[in-house]
Amino acid sequence: MAAITRDKMKELRDHFAARQHELLALTCALVEAESPSGDKEGSSAVVSLLASAASSIPSVKSVERITAENFGEHVRIQGFAEQSQHRPLMILGHTDTVHPRGAIKERPWRTEDNKIFGPGIFDMKVNCAMALEALRACDAVGVIPQRPITILLTCDEESGSPTGRPLVEAESKNVRVVLVLEPPASGGRVKTSRKGTGMFTISVEGRAAHAGLDPDKGISAVLELAKQTVRLHELNDPNTGTTVTVNVVSGGTHSNVIPSQATAEVDLRFTSADEGARLERKILSLIPEDSRAKITVAGGINRPPLERTSKVEGLYGHARTLASLLDFDLGEASVGGASDGNFAAALGVPVLDGLGVQGDGAHAVHEHILCDEIPTRGALLAALIATI
Numbered sequence: 170m171a172a173i174t175r176d177k178m179k180e181l182r183d184h185f186a187a188r189q190h191e192l193l194a195l196t197c198a199l200v201e202a203e204s205p206s207g208d209k210e211g212s213s214a215v216v217s218l219l220a221s222a223a224s225s226i227p228s229v230k231s232v233e234r235i236t237a238e239n240f241g242e243h244v245r246i247q248g249f250a251e252q253s254q255h256r257p258l259m260i261l262g263h264t265d266t267v268h269p270r271g272a273i274k275e276r277p278w279r280t281e282d283n284k285i286f287g288p289g290i291f292d293m294k295v296n297c298a299m300a301l302e303a304l305r306a307c308d309a310v311g312v313i314p315q316r317p318i319t320i321l322l323t324c325d326e327e328s329g330s331p332t333g334r335p336l337v338e339a340e341s342k343n344v345r346v347v348l349v350l351e352p353p354a355s356g357g358r359v360k361t362s363r364k365g366t367g368m369f370t371i372s373v374e375g376r377a378a379h380a381g382l383d384p385d386k387g388i389s390a391v392l393e394l395a396k397q398t399v400r401l402h403e404l405n406d407p408n409t410g411t412t413v414t415v416n417v418v419s420g421g422t423h424s425n426v427i428p429s430q431a432t433a434e435v436d437l438r439f440t441s442a443d444e445g446a447r448l449e450r451k452i453l454s455l456i457p458e459d460s461r462a463k464i465t466v467a468g469g470i471n472r473p474p475l476e477r478t479s480k481v482e483g484l485y486g487h488a489r490t491l492a493s494l495l496d497f498d499l500g501e502a503s504v505g506g507a508s509d510g511n512f513a514a515a516l517g518v519p520v521l522d523g524l525g526v527q528g529d530g531a532h533a534v535h536e537h538i539l540c541d542e543i544p545t546r547g548a549l550l551a552a553l554i555a556t557i
């Protein structure tokens with residue numbers, strides 16, 4: 170990885186400070202367009218805004234809109250393509266949000282001191298705008314990336330990436346490094362490990378009977394599910410970081426009937442691929458305590474873990490050195506939530522996640538960014554793509 174001078178880092182930061190007004194204008198338009206996951210019109214509107222913003226950046230060579238069935242459009246923007254003998258660097262993000270259409274009316278774009286509030290601003294519309302600005306910044310400051318830069322923004326990340334996943338994986342196979350623009354952890358810390366996730370649905374079948382007249386003839390699916398719930402919770406292990414949570418449960422039909430059916434949804438989180446496979450096997454092969462009941466389990470691992478490998482550590486070390494040139498101590502965090510970065514990491518590509526702008530309240534009503542952090546985060550992103 171190449172070095173960069175303290176002066177160039179400062180120039181990059183100054184660039185973002187000077188362009189903050191334009192960057193926020195684009196961010197505001199992206200927020201106001203509203204693109205909840207699965208809203209095709211919102212998705213296309215946001216991609217149109219990004220495509221038009223990209224067209225004014227000299228180093229952008231192509232903007233490709235990729236239709237995603239039932240979700241809208243992914244977008245792939247390529248810059249600095251003349252360095253094509255080197256493997257590209259990918260900046261990965263998403264354009265969808267969890268906020269339903271109409272949220273902007275209830276919680277309009279609002280500035281309060283250093284905070285800007287808006288649905289989806291922190292996760293991660295400001296970062297979509299920042300990614301484009303990073304390309305412009307490299308050009309403007311004369312720190313030209315040594316490899317092509319691909320910005321891939323998917324439109325279904327908040328729905329588990331059913332259509333984005335194959336795209337992220339195909340792209341990740343050819344790239345040198347993946348920088349993920351998810352929001353950072355508190356204090357601006359980047360994310361060097363993320364747990365993998367699994368989702369399961371457990372269905373228990375018992376036998377209905379009159380609760381008062383024939384209780385012995387019944388087999389309670391609710392009781393069986395309760396016992397399984399206890400067993401599943403026993404899989405939690407603070408030492409490995411494994412968590413198993415039975416969350417949504419339902420069952421029974423009527424107050425005087427022994428319940429013949431019950432279902433539960435289970436959330437699984439794990440820190441290593443081996444541990445994930447072990448737990449997946451366990452959950453998929455649950456055995457009923459009452460042998461007359463029947464258990465069916467559907468689902469499985471959804472996202473592999475992003476493990477803190479030596480490649481991830483090396484990448485983090487490089488980012489930390491760059492940040493120190495701006496007298497900023499870039500911390501790191503290990504988190505339970507997964508992102509599209511997990512898919513790339515599982516293919517062995519070095520991934521650094523959580524490079525977005527600082528703020529708080531992702532997915533919540535108080536979602537906001539800290540506006541004075543934009544120049545530093547922007548400079549860090551631009552310096553990363555210029556030096557890797």
Ligand SMILES: [Zn+2]
Pocket residue numbers: 263292293326351352
């Ligand atoms: Zn996100």
